[in-house]
Amino acid sequence: MARTSTASGSPGRPRSSVDAAVFAATRATMDELGYARATVDRIAAAAGIAKTTIYRRWPTKGALITAFLIDAFDAPPMEDFEGREALPALIRWVAAKIAEPGVGAAFAGVFTDAVNDPGLRELLSTRLQEPHLLTLQELLGRPRRRVLFVVDVVVGTLLHRMGMTGEPMAEEDVDDLVAMVRRVLD
């Protein structure tokens, strides 16, 4: 098993830090099998840990995949995002992330579960979307409604292409997406 966290004063065996291994295994299994067929058993096996260990950290499969996505979309390279070229760079970054093996499938899957699972929807909206929403709002200096709309357009378009074709959007079309959104914000 991977590292084990440092002492924290409390007694008992410390939790081993398996997050990185689990996320990597999630990514690989998602890519190989997709959301529906990627079982928690297989993810656990790929990560080299027991299924029960996963359920001790994330209550449901949806929560696990959401955590994976939060991790995957964490920390966009903001240093590259200055001035007028910030938005295009950010859109291209999101497009590239969704194009990464496993990420698009995970996103689409957890997304669907969210439509009729208020708890998951809350998680997805609060933990995954909200931080980026705040960043964007500050970056663009636009009202929240406008920023929400832009996020729907960008992520929705990329995911729809992914679902319909099975492959990420071509660069050429991402260029069009950038141009379109740019005009919306003018």
Added chain:
Amino acid sequence: MARTSTASGSPGRPRSSVDAAVFAATRATMDELGYARATVDRIAAAAGIAKTTIYRRWPTKGALITAFLIDAFDAPPMEDFEGREALPALIRWVAAKIAEPGVGAAFAGVFTDAVNDPGLRELLSTRLQEPHLLTLQELLGRPRRRVLFVVDVVVGTLLHRMGMTGEPMAEEDVDDLVAMVRRVLD
């Protein structure tokens, strides 16, 4: 059971025409429980038929839901769609359809399954999207690539809003969507 189809020369008990009842039951069950929890058993029960009868007509749950969607999105009122106002009217029609109870959930669900199910993706792309694609291409007089992009934007945006908020997009935002797409095609 509903009507039974007219004689077709072949012997044996004719198939009863249950499609309308099944689609209505699918809509209601999707609305009530969402894609994941809407079981084929329940849909059959709601339609007043046996589960086996459903599986005699549609090979999988995904195929059933796709058929439901094809039926739901069939025959947009093209007589209303003439001249410059054709596209806005069509977008609003799609938005209203996705906003109908059960339709958005069904769409998002089958959509996710499609990401890693080539067969379902083929079905969805060929039977659901393609006809509308052809109509749009003729209506807009634009190259296929452009029309595909527009469809990704419109449907993707509407579905993303649905997934994130659990509710259909407000009319105000649909207006923005119309305006944005209009500019893309200019």
Added chain:
DNA sequence: GCAATTTCGCTACTTGAGGTATCGATACTG
């Protein structure tokens, strides 16, 4: 070193849903 404590892996289990098989009953054709 040793007790107390907490997590680990493992195995077994429960529950539920997709999908299949079978069979008697039913509704047709000729």
Added chain:
DNA sequence: CAGTATCGATACCTCAAGTAGCGAAATTGC
């Protein structure tokens, strides 16, 4: 009435989400 194809009902198989229980680690504090 004979033949045929579908119907509903029931039972079943398989697989995956999630839970329970237990002995084996890995710690802290004495």
